[in-house]
Amino acid sequence: MSQVDLSKYDIIWACQSDQIFGPWFKGKPSWQPWLVFLKHLFGLIASPRELAEIQLRTGRLPEKRHRYNEAWLVVGRRGGKSFILAVIAVYLTFFVDWKKHLAPGEFGTIVIVAADKKQARVILRYIKGLVNGIKFFRQEKMRETQGLIEFPKQRLAIEIFTTSFRATRGYTIVAALLDEVAFWRSDETMNPDEEIINAIRPGMATMPGAMLLAASSPYAKRGVLYKHFNDYLGKDEQDIMIWHADTKAMNPAISQVFLDRQYERDPLKAAAEYGAQFRADIEDFISEKVVDALIQKGVFQRPYGASNTYAAFADPSGGSSDSFTVAIGHVEDGDRILDVLMEWRAPFQPEEVVKECSDTLKEYRVSKVRGDHYAGNWPKERFRKNGIIYEPCEQRKSDLYRDALPLLNTGVVQLLDSVKMKTQICSLERKQSRGGKFMIDHPPGGQDDLANAALGLFATMTVSIVDYTEADFLIGQSLMGLETPMGAVGKM
Numbered sequence: 001m002s003q004v005d006l007s008k009y010d011i012i013w014a015c016q017s018d019q020i021f022g023p024w025f026k027g028k029p030s031w032q033p034w035l036v037f038l039k040h041l042f043g044l045i046a047s048p049r050e051l052a053e054i055q056l057r058t059g060r061l062p063e064k065r066h067r068y069n070e071a072w073l074v075v076g077r078r079g080g081k082s083f084i085l086a087v088i089a090v091y092l093t094f095f096v097d098w099k100k101h102l103a104p105g106e107f108g109t110i111v112i113v114a115a116d117k118k119q120a121r122v123i124l125r126y127i128k129g130l131v132n133g134i135k136f137f138r139q140e141k142m143r144e145t146q147g148l149i150e151f152p153k154q155r156l157a158i159e160i161f162t163t164s165f166r167a168t169r170g171y172t173i174v175a176a177l178l179d180e181v182a183f184w185r186s187d188e189t190m191n192p193d194e195e196i197i198n199a200i201r202p203g204m205a206t207m208p209g210a211m212l213l214a215a216s217s218p219y220a221k222r223g224v225l226y227k228h229f230n231d232y233l234g235k236d237e238q239d240i241m242i243w244h245a246d247t248k249a250m251n252p253a254i255s256q257v258f259l260d261r262q263y264e265r266d267p268l269k270a271a272a273e274y275g276a277q278f279r280a281d282i283e284d285f286i287s288e289k290v291v292d293a294l295i296q297k298g299v300f301q302r303p304y305g306a307s308n309t310y311a312a313f314a315d316p317s318g319g320s321s322d323s324f325t326v327a328i329g330h331v332e333d334g335d336r337i338l339d340v341l342m343e344w345r346a347p348f349q350p351e352e353v354v355k356e357c358s359d360t361l362k363e364y365r366v367s368k369v370r371g372d373h374y375a376g377n378w379p380k381e382r383f384r385k386n387g388i389i390y391e392p393c394e395q396r397k398s399d400l401y402r403d404a405l406p407l408l409n410t411g412v413v414q415l416l417d418s419v420k421m422k423t424q425i426c427s428l429e430r431k432q433s434r435g436g437k438f439m440i441d442h443p444p445g446g447q448d449d450l451a452n453a454a455l456g457l458f459a460t461m462t463v464s465i466v467d468y469t470e471a472d473f474l475i476g477q478s479l480m481g482l483e484t485p486m487g488a489v490g491k492m
Helices: 011-016 029-041 048-058 081-095 117-133 192-204 223-232 256-265 267-273 288-294 350-363 378-385 397-409 419-427 449-467 470-478
Strands: 070-075 108-113 143-145 148-151 156-161 173-179 211-216 241-245 282-284 310-315 324-332 335-344 368-371 389-392 429-432 438-441
Touching (some): 011 029, 011 081, 029 048, 029 081, 029 241, 070 223, 081 108, 108 117, 117 156, 117 173, 192 211, 192 223, 211 223, 256 267, 288 397, 288 419, 324 350, 324 449, 335 449, 350 378, 368 449, 378 389, 397 438, 397 449, 419 449
Parallel strands (some): 070 211, 070 241, 108 156, 108 173, 173 211, 310 368, 368 389
Antiparallel strands (some): 148 156, 282 429, 324 335, 429 438
């Protein structure tokens, strides 16, 4: 086998060979739908029955055979997407000669991009399992570090990335495997999927036959996955392939009882996750254009003003996962103005964060801070020890967002220049619950700690400003036996 020129063999041969992928595919009918997909992707001969399946999944008449360089797989969860991407990656590594397109000393790279490293490692583990499980591949020298596998003989590397468009720049890319692209989130940009793909494409330009493969269960009707689905499904003249299939279609072995149970629990969610249908019940909370108009460019914090009366809102965290955030602001000429926005990212010691936060609140002569009532009693006690009254907010987070929305839309809000805050606000979603009630929250995998602090402040500020009196401030200081401090400038 070691003397065989593998470049002569196609991926279906590899999947049927007992010496390559055969042990995972032969005699296992549940993988048959994926073999049909691979035939279409690589432009191989398909039977009449398979052609009918291809037409069903792509919406096209598969009369002409050709290898696709770009494919978008809109497939339900547990359908086998990640394993098939791993099979393709191994095939491209050992069966395609990329060296002739590389400069001396240059390596080609197969990039795996996912929402986080944990998700990206799923495909990487499949790849390592395939390489280690096939005797022919085991004899190839392999160098492995965290998140990276190198094959010196092939002059090829396989590397995982998270959703940062900067990380993928400068690579010579032979294949890009984009996992669960509908759920990518980033604090750097509102559109990480678009930014990353735009960064990847130039790296593929010098590699004839380079492939871009994006696989995901669908989510909301937005982002590059939905755009490609809408633009290319069923379009015969386009050179980009869309493969659309529910979980059962691609994995016939999955339990129907399991699927039925998911639909009973949450029909809308199950229809997306397992039925591969984009959700029509999810809407954007607010447009990016509206938020941009409210941001004071170049203003990252406003100093204390003696003529202002300040209010504050906190989104506490225990320090293990979520951020601890606080917003301070005031009302001026009818506008609700955000003056300070603070964040402590996990991990941290809650006692230290509350102390630092309280010091800044005192600098703005704030004695009472409202906050998330889900945090429990611990914020009350810790803030009290630092001379600050913590008052749990009666409104739920979703209600705070709802109440803040008209303020944003009417332009009576002034925001600080924070990309992360802006991204979180613009990423908020309005979705319908099982009971028919609409809720507002961050998307799966997203965060809203800064958004919660800022919008919670605006939603409660009218009441808060009235309540925050000089007497309250002095009472807060008496809790600690302190004299009234006279701070002027807050902390970033």
